[in-house]
Amino acid sequence: MLDDSTRKQLDEAWADLKGSWEYHDVRLRFVAGKFGVDLAGKRTADIDRDWIQSLAPEPRGYIEWLKSDYEQVVDAQQQGQLGHVDDVVEFAGRAWRRPITRSEETELREFYQGLRDESGLGHREAIQAALARILVAPAFLYRLEHPANQAGVSPVSDWEMASRLSYFLWSSMPDDELRRAAAAGELSDDQNLKRQVKRMLADPKARRLSTEFFGQWLGFYRFDQYRGVDTERFPEFTDSIKAAMYDEAVSFFEYIVRNDRPIREILTADYAFMNKELAEHYGVEKEVSSTDAAELVDDAQSFQRGGLVRLGAILTATSAPLRTSPVKRGDWVLRRVVGTPVPPPPANIPPIPNDDKAFEGQSIREQLEAHQANPTCANCHARIDPLGFPLEHYDAIGRWRETYSEGLPIEDTATLADDTEIAGIDGLMAYLETNEPQVLKNLSAKMIGYALGRTILASDQPLIDALREAGGDASFSDLAATIVASRQFRNRRIEEADLVASADNRNAPVQTPGRKGEE
Numbered sequence: 001m002l003d004d005s006t007r008k009q010l011d012e013a014w015a016d017l018k019g020s021w022e023y024h025d026v027r028l029r030f031v032a033g034k035f036g037v038d039l040a041g042k043r044t045a046d047i048d049r050d051w052i053q054s055l056a057p058e059p060r061g062y063i064e065w066l067k068s069d070y071e072q073v074v075d076a077q078q079q080g081q082l083g084h085v086d087d088v089v090e091f092a093g094r095a096w097r098r099p100i101t102r103s104e105e106t107e108l109r110e111f112y113q114g115l116r117d118e119s120g121l122g123h124r125e126a127i128q129a130a131l132a133r134i135l136v137a138p139a140f141l142y143r144l145e146h147p148a149n150q151a152g153v154s155p156v157s158d159w160e161m162a163s164r165l166s167y168f169l170w171s172s173m174p175d176d177e178l179r180r181a182a183a184a185g186e187l188s189d190d191q192n193l194k195r196q197v198k199r200m201l202a203d204p205k206a207r208r209l210s211t212e213f214f215g216q217w218l219g220f221y222r223f224d225q226y227r228g229v230d231t232e233r234f235p236e237f238t239d240s241i242k243a244a245m246y247d248e249a250v251s252f253f254e255y256i257v258r259n260d261r262p263i264r265e266i267l268t269a270d271y272a273f274m275n276k277e278l279a280e281h282y283g284v285e286k287e288v289s290s291t292d293a294a295e296l297v298d299d300a301q302s303f304q305r306g307g308l309v310r311l312g313a314i315l316t317a318t319s320a321p322l323r324t325s326p327v328k329r330g331d332w333v334l335r336r337v338v339g340t341p342v343p344p345p346p347a348n349i350p351p352i353p354n355d356d357k358a359f360e361g362q363s364i365r366e367q368l369e370a371h372q373a374n375p376t377c378a379n380c381h382a383r384i385d386p387l388g389f390p391l392e393h394y395d396a397i398g399r400w401r402e403t404y405s406e407g408l409p410i411e412d413t414a415t416l417a418d419d420t421e422i423a424g425i426d427g428l429m430a431y432l433e434t435n436e437p438q439v440l441k442n443l444s445a446k447m448i449g450y451a452l453g454r455t456i457l458a459s460d461q462p463l464i465d466a467l468r469e470a471g472g473d474a475s476f477s478d479l480a481a482t483i484v485a486s487r488q489f490r491n492r493r494i495e496e497a498d499l500v501a502s503a504d505n506r507n508a509p510v511q512t513p514g515r516k517g518e519e
Contacts, residue, residue, distance in 0.1 A: 015076040024070040028063065035059035044070045081123050085112055088130045096139035097173055098159040099183070108133070143167065145492060153491045158182040164489060165193075168451045169200045169480065171208040190485050197481045201257055209476075210253035217446045218336055220249045220313040229397060230321040236281065237316075237397045244278035244294065245312040245398065251294040252311065257476045264472030267432055267439070269307045272300035282312070282399060304400045308337070309391065309428065312398030319396035323356040326364060327381070330388025333428070338435060339442025342380045356405065363404065365389070365411045386414035390428035440468045444479070451483050463488060 002010065018024065024044040032039045037059050042051075044066060052063050089108055093100050100108075108130060115126040134140060145160050156164065162174040162182040174182070178196065186192040200206060215221035224246040229237045251273035256265055273294035274282070284303045288295060300306030308314070318329040335341040352367045353359060359367055368385060392412040395401050403409055413423040422431050432439060444467035445456050456464070463486050467479050483489055 326388030
């Protein structure tokens with residue numbers, strides 16, 4: 001049934017599998033135990049043909065086959081040793097995210113051979129040591145770039161561009177297609193870069209943008225490990241609900257990115273992602289069938305879901321352990337979404353009680369009004385609180401409610417310092433839509449900082465403006481392609497001081513600033 005080539009591949013696969021663990025020794029011990037054969041501590045490698053011939057016929061047949069198969073596997077491994085060294089060299093190029101130099105290849109091969117000849121290590125141990133050497137090299141541990149030998153701005157190489165692209169869009173190393181494009185010198189061309197961005201953002205690995213970029217920016221990063229809820233007060237907040245909330249947030253942004261949806265839908269989407277358990281937690285009456293991964297649910301605003309500000313992970317992360325917090329939620333809207341933070345609170349200002357049961361019949365609004373009697377608090381709270389109160393219909397674990405636990409009516413209307421009234425979630429959404437240019441400006445600055453792995457500079461302002469002016473109808477890939485084609489992304493700046501510092505080693509690499517969550 002098999003041709004010679006397929007049979008060879010299958011035999012090699014079996015040899016790899018059997019040689020990867022003590023397959024023959026385990027079977028030998030089993031046969032010896034079954035037939036009462038005394039191995040006297042022998043392993044498969046130790047037994048010889050004379051000993052085998054001294055056995056009774058039944059165990060002899062099994063053990064003869066084991067010895068023969070063992071020898072074939074050992075022979076195949078020995079024949080493959082040079083190929084294993086070649087594989088180590090090839091792995092180094094992938095791990096270091098660039099073709100290795102001839103001298104680096106020579107060093108790796110000599111390192112392996114030295115361990116065999118001088119240290120007496122076996123093939124397996126020497127290969128393991130060579131792999132360890134690759135994985136502790138700075139070229140693997142850091143994203144290194146090799147600058148030109150002159151100060152000023154110089155373009156990055158195609159291989160460096162491949163790494164910049166892959167860590168921006170995937171938080172991981174370049175794949176085979178990026179490596180091919182880099183080797184072909186295609187990544188200095190605008191149209192090729194745009195094509196790569198489209199391809200990469202449609203790939204399942206683009207989900208990492210949700211976990212890394214959106215998660216870090218918007219505050220649900222690693223929410224599946226969140227410990228900020230008092231589970232005695234909220235026993236409904238189980239590990240499975242927490243995981244489902246995290247999946248809801250990640251899947252929402254993944255959908256926008258991978259399906260090239262308008263960036264405006266981050267706020268205005270009329271769809272959500274949830275599994276059956278999370279839908280029941282939220283009180284959603286619409287049919288949701290998935291018991292595991294989140295599924296797309298349309299017409300979400302009809303049941304108070306859809307868009308960024310209604311995500312359970314964010315509503316929970318911006319609450320206190322025992323109650324909601326209009327202050328934390330308002331600060332989150334102002335700082336994370338709109339991008340206009342307020343100063344930190346002054347020292348020695350007593351907070352309101354952490355438990356709403358200690359409010360003595362007062363509402364959260366009455367507590368905060370008393371708190372704002374202090375003039376040092378009033379100015380900032382006048383900006384923060386009106387953006388947090390519209391979310392009060394959502395409790396501390398993201399569920400919609402009609403009253404507070406004491407039976408008091410929900411107070412979800414507030415007025416900004418300029419007398420703009422924001423009434424409930426609909427009012428908050430109208431406010432954010434009115435301020436869309438500022439929201440897009442903030443998003444643009446966050447994207448640029450994430451893509452470049454550094455803080456925003458004054459020279460980045462034209463790029464921020466270009467992204468903002470693309471408007472809410474632009475897709476994430478439109479914004480990403482603009483960033484990738486920018487002067488900032490395609491070049492590096494070398495200061496004179498850096499050049500002088502590396503004068504003793506003209507090949508000294510520059511470490512590219514990293515981001516949390518890189519693989």
